[in-house]
Amino acid sequence: MELQRRPDQNLPERKGQKRKLEEELDDEREISLQSGDARQALLSEVSAQVNVLTSTYSWKEADRAAAKRATHVLAELAKNEEVVNVIVDGGAVPALVKHLQSPPLTSENERGAKPFEHEVEKGSAFALGLLAVKPEHQQLIVDNGALSHLVALLRRHKDGLCSRAVNSVIRRAADAITNLAHENSSIKTRVRVEGGIPPLVELLEFTDTKVQRAAAGALRTLAFKNDENKNQIVECNALPTLILMLRSEDAAIHYEAVGVIGNLVHSSPNIKKEVLVAGALQPVIGLLSSCCSESQREAALLLGQFAATDSDCKVHIVQRGAVQPLIEMLQSPDLQLREMSAFALGRLAQDAHNQAGIAHTGGLVPLLKLLDSKNGSLQHNAAFALYGLADNEDNVSDFIKVGGVQKLQDGEFIVQATKDCVAKTLKRLEEKIHGRVLNHLLYLMRVAEKAVQRRVALALAHLCSQDDQRTIFIDNNGTLKQQLDGSVALYKLANKAMTLSPMDAAPLSPTPQVYLGEQYVNSVTLSDVTFLVEGCKRFYAHRICLLASSDAFRAMFDGGYREKDARDIEIPNIRWEVFQLMMRFIYTGSVDITLDIAQDLLRAADQYLLEGLKRLCEYTIAQDISLENVSSMYELSEAFHAISLRHTCILFILEQYDKLSARPGHSHLIQRIIPEIRNYFAKALTKPNTHNSRL
Structure with a gap:
């Protein structure tokens, strides 16, 4: 039974990230707006700085120095998100946008030395990038004409100048574009219309790595859920450079590069193919072993997207060494790493050869452990990967040996999709328990260690066909040992069909x-x-x-x-x-029964044929069964024909078979219930399947 999935169903989204802007500025300030006076004082300071910017738009050295200080102060204030709205309310946006471009040259003298060239523009871009962190200010900044100026700043190096100041202004312009376009589809499109994508792609090859990273961050944001932007980035020949950046030893570089590629291929099959043809597969697999957990996470997500392309790609990813690091990531303390690796393995496990390889490499146990997660997405990705592994009959015995069937049956699953996936996995396993798989499981019941024998017995009791159950558990070639080794399976079957509860105590x-x-x-x-x-x-x-x-x-x-x-x-x-x-x-028709009186009341109920009371007494007594008293409890059940209590004693004996068989004086009790074992199996296999329905 196939579990139907759309190509990008449950695909985790990789968004473009807001750029955390940092600058070594002096006079760190802690500003609180809890009082009206504080807000008014701040507004006065903002207004003062805005007035400076408005009145100093020239190449005079004093004006440029004042403008630099004003952008510096506004940027420093904007680092505190509590005061960003006050800065905007004070009219800072149009003043800062104006200073994104150099003032006009008014005389021949100004064509020589240009004081603080690039510095004022950098400060303005930096301050606007900080203001754009709040989504409500993004459109205001764009409407004031910031984008065209920011795009122009991206080309500052075209003048042949290469200095720290030039590099800084370019980087600040790219960061500001990143924050302006963050989760704003119309501004993403506007950046493309303003011609921002080609210079950003060119900057991927810039000598300054900080500029490279800033440009990649902007492209990552622009590519997220915008097909036209994706296509233009690819058309500008960004892929070769991005793939080279994947191999960078600078974690910040390869992290941004893999993020850009991930957003490019998201829901874009044609771009996926181009990325693979361009040679991205091996460097992405290499990032699984990066020292940067963010790069590992992005690489695993990207491999999951690649694996959805076609069957050949699934096989190539495994052949190139992705499985081992992905399995190691399943055991990471980082929840997102576990989720992304489970996602990737789930996609890879849709290929028959990969299924056997993932299980053989040790993927089963960590995936099963993830079913205990309280995170619904992580739990579902693990369940889907296990569903894939269960499709290969070579994995069925391993599934059962490590207790996978019990984990699937007893797990607490958060979302309905996961419950459905687990049910289909159990059904898939059930359909494969025949022929050589069944023969291998029977072999394990004979030769494996006791814990494995019991897991096998329990799985067979739940999953194999009724005819096979009768052969294994009742006929069994007359061998009693395996019946006792399968006592846990018997316990589970009989417990579901015949367990005692207060609701059974009706007259x-x-x-x-x-x-x-x-x-x-x-x-x-x-x-x-x-x-x-x-x-x-x-x-x-x-x-x-x-x-x-x-x-x-x-x-x-x-x-x-x-x-x-x-x-x-x-x-x-x-x-x-x-x-x-x-x-x-x-x-x-009801009564509260305590342990100290339950046995005497059972005796009286039996004498006067009060079956409802008798069963209530049996229930109370059964709550006190232990290794020390189970023998006397069983004797009591026989003396007063207490069938429910006897059932409970037998189930306890089966459940605690190892411990009881090792206790002196209990072997006779176990021998006495051996005939009951065959009887219980027969009842469990012939009883209508109402209480013991499969998942």
Whole structure:
């Protein structure tokens, strides 16, 4: 049975990230706006700096120095997100946008030395990038004309100048574009329209690695969920450089590069093919072993996307060494690493050869452990990978040996899709337990260590066909040892079909029960019979209630017994407390039973054929079964024909078979229940499958 998946169903999204802008600025400030006075003071300072920027747009050295200080102050203030809105309200955006471009040259003298060239523009771009961190300000900055100026700054190096100042202004422009376009589809498109993509692609080859990283970060954001941008990035020949960047020893470089490629191929099959043809596969696999966990995560996600392309790609990824590092990532303390590696392995496990390879390399156990996760996405990715591995019959025995069937059956799964996936995995395993798989499992039942024998027995009890169950567990060539080794399987089957609970304690009398109610318990009102307990204590009762309660009382009052017409009836051998509880059950249909009185009450219930009370007593007694008293409990169940209690004792004995068989004096008990084992299996296999339905 195939689990249908769309090509990108449950594909984790790789978004472009806001650029965390940092600069070595002086005078770190902690600003709080908790009071109106503080806000007003801040607004006054912002207004002062805006006035400076408005009045200093020239090449005069004093104006340029003042403008540099003003952008510096606004950027420093904008690092505190609490005050960003105040900066915007103070009119900083148009003033900063104006200073993204150099002032016009007004005289021949200004064509020489240009004070603070690039510095003011850098400060403006830096401040605007910080303001753009808040989505509500992105459009305002763009509407004031910032994009065209930022794109122009990306080309500053074209003038032939190469200096730290030039590099810094280019980097700040790229960072500002990243923050402006973050999760804003219209601005992403606007960047392309303004011509921003070609210079960003060119900057991937820039000598300054910080500029490379900034350009890649901007392209990563622009490529996210924008097909036109993706196509233009590829058309600008970005792929060869991005693939070279994947091999960089600088973690910041290869992290951004793999992020760009990931967003390019997301939901774009044609670009996936181009990326693979360009040679991205091996360097991406190499990033699985990076010292940078973010790069590892992005690489695993990208491999999962590659694996969805075609079957050949799935095989090539495994052949090139991806499986071992992905399995190691499954055991990382980083939740996202575990999730992405499970995602990738799930995609790879849709190929038959890969399925065997992943299991053989040790992927089964860590994937099964991930089913215990409280993270729904991680749990589902692991479940889907296991679904793939279960498709290969070479993995079925390993699945069962490591306890995978029990993990799938007993797990607590968060989302319905995971529950459905697990159910299909169990069905897939069930369909493969025949022929050589079954023969191997039977071999394991004979020669494997005891824990494995029991896992096999339990899995077979749940998953193999009914005919095979009868052969394995009942006929079994007359061998008793395997029946005992399969005691856990028996315990599970019989427990589901016959377990005792308080709900089973309803009266079984063929005559409809009449409950007179609590007010008539030991009441002289309308009483027509009196019981003498412990020789002298009187209990006032009503024949109509007793007649309906059990065959024992019907025989007492309707038959030839001397009590038929007696007004007072003596009750021997029952304590007053026990008799009171028994009568309370007869009158009300319920009673609270404590352990200290349960056995005496069981004896009385058996004597007076009160099946409902008897089963309540059995339930209470069963809660106290232990290794020390199970033998006496079993004796008690036989003495009073307490079937439910005997069932519970047998289940306990089977469950604790190892411990009991090692205790002196208990071997005779185990030998006594051996005939019951065959009987239980027969019942479990022939009982209608209502309580023991498969997942």
